[in-house]
Amino acid sequence: MTRQPSLAMRAFLFASIPMVLTLILSFVAVRKAVEDRIKDQLRTSLHETEAVVSRRTAESAGQIYRAISTLTENASLKAGVALLQENRDAQFQSQAHETLARQLGQIGTSLGFDLMLFENPSDQVLIGTVGPQQSRLELRNEPVEFVAPSLVRAKGKLYDVVSVPINLGSENLGTLIAGKTFDIRGWNEFGNTALIRDGQILMTTFPQDHVTEAEQQVQENCRATAGECEVQVGGETYLAMSVRQMFGDGVRLVRFQSIDAATKRFTQGFAGVFPLIGGAGVLLVLLFSAFGAHSIAKPLVTLTTQLRREGSAGGFSAELHPDYQTAEVNELAMEFSRAAGAVRESERRLDEATEEFIESMAQAQDARDPYTAGHSERVSANSTAIARVMGLSAGEVEIIRIGAKLHDLGKIGIPDAILRKPGKLTREEYTLIQRHSTIGREILEKVGRFKEFIPIVELHHENPDGSGYPYGLKEGDIPLAVRIVHVADVYDAITSDRAYRKAMSEAQAWELLRQGTGPLFDPEVVEALWTVLRRVGWETEVSSATVPHENDLAYYPLSFNR
Amino acid sequence: MRLIALIIGGLIAATTVPAAAAQEIQGQLAITRTLTKQRVVLPAYTLRGVSPHKHDAAPSAINEWQRVVIYLESDKAPAATRVLATLNQSGQKFEPELLVIPAGSTVSFPNSDPIFHNVFSLSRTRQFDLGNYPSGKTRMVMFDKPGVVQVFCHLHPDMNATILVVPNAWFTRPDEHGAFNFSGLPSGTYQVVVWHKSAGTFKQRIQVSQGSVAKMSMDIPVGADEPQP
Numbered sequence: 001m002t003r004q005p006s007l008a009m010r011a012f013l014f015a016s017i018p019m020v021l022t023l024i025l026s027f028v029a030v031r032k033a034v035e036d037r038i039k040d041q042l043r044t045s046l047h048e049t050e051a052v053v054s055r056r057t058a059e060s061a062g063q064i065y066r067a068i069s070t071l072t073e074n075a076s077l078k079a080g081v082a083l084l085q086e087n088r089d090a091q092f093q094s095q096a097h098e099t100l101a102r103q104l105g106q107i108g109t110s111l112g113f114d115l116m117l118f119e120n121p122s123d124q125v126l127i128g129t130v131g132p133q134q135s136r137l138e139l140r141n142e143p144v145e146f147v148a149p150s151l152v153r154a155k156g157k158l159y160d161v162v163s164v165p166i167n168l169g170s171e172n173l174g175t176l177i178a179g180k181t182f183d184i185r186g187w188n189e190f191g192n193t194a195l196i197r198d199g200q201i202l203m204t205t206f207p208q209d210h211v212t213e214a215e216q217q218v219q220e221n222c223r224a225t226a227g228e229c230e231v232q233v234g235g236e237t238y239l240a241m242s243v244r245q246m247f248g249d250g251v252r253l254v255r256f257q258s259i260d261a262a263t264k265r266f267t268q269g270f271a272g273v274f275p276l277i278g279g280a281g282v283l284l285v286l287l288f289s290a291f292g293a294h295s296i297a298k299p300l301v302t303l304t305t306q307l308r309r310e311g312s313a314g315g316f317s318a319e320l321h322p323d324y325q326t327a328e329v330n331e332l333a334m335e336f337s338r339a340a341g342a343v344r345e346s347e348r349r350l351d352e353a354t355e356e357f358i359e360s361m362a363q364a365q366d367a368r369d370p371y372t373a374g375h376s377e378r379v380s381a382n383s384t385a386i387a388r389v390m391g392l393s394a395g396e397v398e399i400i401r402i403g404a405k406l407h408d409l410g411k412i413g414i415p416d417a418i419l420r421k422p423g424k425l426t427r428e429e430y431t432l433i434q435r436h437s438t439i440g441r442e443i444l445e446k447v448g449r450f451k452e453f454i455p456i457v458e459l460h461h462e463n464p465d466g467s468g469y470p471y472g473l474k475e476g477d478i479p480l481a482v483r484i485v486h487v488a489d490v491y492d493a494i495t496s497d498r499a500y501r502k503a504m505s506e507a508q509a510w511e512l513l514r515q516g517t518g519p520l521f522d523p524e525v526v527e528a529l530w531t532v533l534r535r536v537g538w539e540t541e542v543s544s545a546t547v548p549h550e551n552d553l554a555y556y557p558l559s560f561n562r
Numbered sequence: 563m564r565l566i567a568l569i570i571g572g573l574i575a576a577t578t579v580p581a582a583a584a585q586e587i588q589g590q591l592a593i594t595r596t597l598t599k600q601r602v603v604l605p606a607y608t609l610r611g612v613s614p615h616k617h618d619a620a621p622s623a624i625n626e627w628q629r630v631v632i633y634l635e636s637d638k639a640p641a642a643t644r645v646l647a648t649l650n651q652s653g654q655k656f657e658p659e660l661l662v663i664p665a666g667s668t669v670s671f672p673n674s675d676p677i678f679h680n681v682f683s684l685s686r687t688r689q690f691d692l693g694n695y696p697s698g699k700t701r702m703v704m705f706d707k708p709g710v711v712q713v714f715c716h717l718h719p720d721m722n723a724t725i726l727v728v729p730n731a732w733f734t735r736p737d738e739h740g741a742f743n744f745s746g747l748p749s750g751t752y753q754v755v756v757w758h759k760s761a762g763t764f765k766q767r768i769q770v771s772q773g774s775v776a777k778m779s780m781d782i783p784v785g786a787d788e789p790q791p
Contacts, residue, residue, distance in 0.1 A: 075719040079684045082712045082722070086685055088762050099684075121599030121760075165602035168722050169659075170624055171760065172599040 008297035016289035020282050027278040038266050039259055043239055046257045047228065050241040053255070057243055061150075061162055064111075068164040068178050071107050081118070081166055081173045084126065097127050101138050105129045108178065115152065115159040115179035117144060121172055130154055147202065148251035151182065151195075158182040158195075158203065160247075184253075191238060191257040194218070198250050206256075210234045218254070236260045299329035307336070354449060355402075362405045365412060369419050371498050372408075380404035382488035382532065387481070389528040396481060403456030404485045410440030410457065422499045434469050437461055460485045465519035475522075483522040487513070487529055490521070506533070585747045586775040587768060589754065591630065591740040594781045597761040598624050625738075629760065631662050631726050632742050633733035635753040642731035646670060649713065649723055651679050656713060656723030660759065662735070665708045665727050672700035680716035687711045687727060710757075724759055749773075756782055 005013075071077075080103050083096040100118060108116040108129060117139075118127040128139035137155075145153040152159045161179030165172055184203050187193040192214075194204035199219045206214045210233050217231035218240065228241050238256035247253065323330070362376035383404040387397045411419065414436055418429045425433070440457035444450040459482045462468035464475035478486075494512060497503045504512070510533075517526045642664030650657040652674040663669065671681045673695055681701065682691035687709030692701040694717075705711065708729040715721040736742045749772040756764045761783055770776040 073719045075682075075714045075716045075721075076684075078719055078722070079682070079712060079714045082714075083684055085760055085762065086710045086712060092686065167601045167720075169720055170601045172602045174599075175602075 006297070007300055008293045010293075011296050012289050012293035015292055016286055019285040019289065023281045023285060024278065027274060027281070031274045035263065035267060039263055042259060042262045042266065046239050046259075046262070047241070050228075050243070050255065050257075054243050064162045064178070065164060067111060068107075068162060068176060071111070072164055072166045072176050077103050077107075078166060078168050078173065082168065084120070085173075101127050101129060104176070107176075111178065112180075113178040114181045115154060115161065115177070117152070117154075117161075117177035117179075118166075119163075119175040119177060121174055123175075125177075126174075128154065130157075148197070148247035148249045150247040151251055152177065152179055187243070187253065188255050188257070190261065191255060192233075193256065194254050196252050196254055202251070206233065214256075222254075230259070231256070299326040303329055303333050303336075358402055358405050361409060365408055368411070368416060369499075371420075371496060375492055375496065376405045376408060378492045379407065379485065379488045382492065382529065383485045385532040386484045386488060386525060386528040389531050390480075390484070390524065392480075399452050400456070400481045400484060403453040403481060404488065406440070406444070406450070406453055407457050407460045407485055407489060408436065408440070409443055410436035410438065412443070413439040420499050424500075434461070438470050455479050455482050456485050460489055462486070463520045464522060467519070480522075480525075484525050484528075487521050487525045490516075491529060584773055585749050585770045587634075587744040587747065587752065587754065587770060587778065588775055589632070589742050589744075589778045589780065591632075591736055591742070591756060592779065592781045593626050593740070595783055597626055597758050597782070598629065599760070600624070626758070627736050627738055627740060629660065629758055630736050630740075631660070631728070631733060631757045632736065633728045633730070633755050633757070634744060634747075635729065635755055635765075636732070636750065638748055638750060639730035639732055642666075642728075644668070648672065649725070650674055651681070651715070651721070654718050654721055656721055659723045661723065661725045662733055663705060663725060663727055664731060664733075665729055666704070666706050667727070668702055668704045669725060670700050670702050671713075673697050678717060679721075681713060682716055683711050683713050685709070685711045691716075726757060754778065754780070756780060758782060 077100075080096070080100045083099065084093065086096075087093070104116040104118060104127060108114070114130065114132055116129045117125050119125050125139075125144045128142075128144060129137065130139055131137050139154060142155065147153050147158065149163070150161055152161050158181070159179030160182040161177050163175050163177045166174050166176055182195075184193050184195060184205055188205065192205045194206065194214060195202040196218060199215070201211055201215045201218070204211055204214065214231065214233045217233055218229075221231050222229035222240055228239065231238050231240050233256070237259045239259050240254050240256050242252040242254050362380075366373050366375050366377075380401050384397055384401045387400045392400070414433055418425070418432060421429065437458050437460060441454050444454050444457055456479075458470070459468075459473065459478060462471065462473045462478050462482065463486075464478065464483070466472045466474045491509060491513060494504045495506060495509045510530075513521060513526055513529070517523050644666040645663060645668075647661055647663050647667055647669045649661055649669050649671050651671065654675060654677075661669065671692060673679050674697070676697050678694045678696055680692065680694045683689055687707050688703065688705050688711050690703050692703070695701060705725065705727045708727045711725040711727060713723045713725060732744060732747075734742050734744060747770055749770050752768050752770060754766045754768055756766075758764075764780065764782050766778065766780055768776050768778050
């Protein structure tokens with residue numbers, strides 16, 4: 001049988017596991033919910049920020065536009081531009097260009113622009129200056145690329161530009177384009193920024209090894225017109241938002257705000273709280289479960305402990321105190337008590353019946369021969385007394401008492417003619433008589449209850465020197481109980497009348513025992529018998545020439561004449 | 563397409579009438595490309611990154627023929643009578659916006675507005691700056707060199723006029739179909755110069771025979787997409 005868990009363990013597991021699981025799950029769920037909520041809030045707030053940025057960007061572009069518009073409403077500038085139309089002569093043109101370049105340079109310097117361009121009405125860039133105020137350079141025959149209507153590349157650098165028409169009356173003379181160096185880093189302090197045209201990243205603050213990934217993510221997740229999308233770059237989640245139509249023509253400036261970083265900043269504060277509360281909760285659940293399991297199981301444990309103890313002590317006491325603090329357990333204890341009582345009662349009856357049965361068997365045996373009447377009873381009494389003197393346990397004493405009563409049971413199988421024969425026994429008769437111990441064993445073997453008495457019945461004619469029967473066992477192989485009964489049996493036999501002789505006096509019998517002590521009788525048992533006999537106030541005189549009758553030898557292979 | 567395409571074939575029909583000063587040039591101009599870019603107006607709210615020149619201009623209100631002058635260059639040209647022309651300033655506008663005068667003429671710039679004006683020109687033909695002057699006053703400038711003079715007002719950047727100073731008396735302006743006509747010319751070779759305010763000058767040489775009417779046609783800009791010098 002596999003080992004079963006104890007009741008307390010069972011109760012503990014059934015109580016704690018669902019609770020712990022529930023607790024952990026709910027904490028995980030709460031944590032997730034809180035994080036999601038924070039994420040949502042952040043997303044909203046980022047969204048609003050982006051909207052503000054977009055609006056501000058547009059507003060500032062509008063302001064720049066108005067500022068430049070004001071400057072272009074300048075008669076000198078217009079007159080300078082008009083000069084370009086006046087004469088196509090190369091020298092004249094170059095002079096006109098120079099004049100206009102100077103004027104543009106002045107405007108750029110006054111407004112802090114890094115790039116100033118003039119486009120004629122045919123969209124050709126005629127004049128340009130580039131660079132910061134101090135080191136302003138004229139662009140001469142250098143290509144100016146319009147990456148987008150508001151984004152210009154000149155001398156390898158990108159400029160964020162505003163274009164303002166120069167009008168004269170109802171006629172357009174050209175366009176003034178003013179720009180500042182486009183610094184992609186200036187757009188986002190915490191996240192990343194990318195300049196994207198038709199899904200291709202033109203410029204970005206993402207580290208070099210993440211650019212391809214970012215591009216792929218943008219193409220997958222962000223439709224060209226979508227104002228907002230979420231991408232995963234380098235394991236981080238970003239909210240990507242276009243700064244609205246900043247450059248036109250499909251060129252978007254997309255700001256990537258790291259939601260993870262923002263969330264982390266936010267959740268750092270209470271990161272430890274969840275595990276702490278969760279851990280404390282689990283601990284409490286475990287403690288309560290353990291306590292509960294213990295208190296549920298305690299009455300039963302007490303009861304079973306008590307029963308186990310009493311069981312190992314050899315029997316159940318009639319009274320189990322019904323004080324287990326639990327009605328059911330009390331009832332169980334009482335029922336158990338009652339059942340144990342009934343068992344005990346029936347055991348007692350059985351014991352009584354056995355006793356009576358043994359008694360009657362012994363008596364029946366003894367009664368077959370008037371000479372042996374009361375023999376079993378007396379042997380039993382003496383053996384019991386000897387055993388007590390020798391300090392044997394109550395259980396052993398009981399076995400000796402009953403075993404002694406049954407020791408001659410085998411004589412049932414010996415014919416009366418031989419048992420009661422007054423005359424001398426033949427050798428065959430000897431042998432037959434000696435079989436009684438074996439017969440006794442065979443009878444008792446059939447009854448399980450009597451097994452413990454078999455050694456006494458079978459071996460009570462063995463002598464310590466090996467001269468006994470049926471096996472001729474030596475001293476050490478003969479159980480003490482058998483040796484006790486052996487001595488008591490011999491003593492009673494020779495102090496009783498027999499058909500073939502008179503009883504010996506007690507003194508004579510004692511002398512006989514003394515002579516046989518050692519080889520035939522266990523010295524300690526003889527000594528104990530002596531104690532027993534003296535206790536009953538017996539005095540002995542040593543007489544000479546104690547000779548047993550020959551017939552006794554059939555029972556007792558004594559050599560009294562050694 | 564706002565392309566103004568007025569094509570009228572010029573004809574040169576040779577006549578055999580032997581008249582002393584009966585020779586004539588009859589010409590027809592065709593404008594094959596938009597010469598004047600319309601004013602571009604962008605309200606600030608449409609400005610978010612959209613380049614102005616990507617916008618379609620409003621329907622034309624400009625009559626290109628009013629911006630065209632034709633004159634002839636020739637050794638035999640008679641000197642023109644010097645005139646005193648007036649370029650009035652009224653309603654923050656120059657009136658007329660295109661003035662054609664022969665070289666040596668004088669232009670008066672009266673201020674008819676109740677506000678100050680400051681007329682000036684950066685043109686190489688004649689640079690001048692008349693300074694601020696109030697209502698009712700005028701300033702005079704003499705133009706002795708032929709060429710283009712663009713006139714502005716420092717105070718009102720949208721005020722603009724052009725004075726075309728032509729070398730002789732042979733100048734004219736096309737009618738509303740682009741047709742023009744010079745009559746009473748001596749026979750010989752002429753350079754026909756067509757000037758457009760925005761597009762510049764276009765020249766064509768023409769032979770006028772005795773007693774004939776030389777007919778010509780001209781597409782401007784000539785041949786190419788870009789205005790030719």
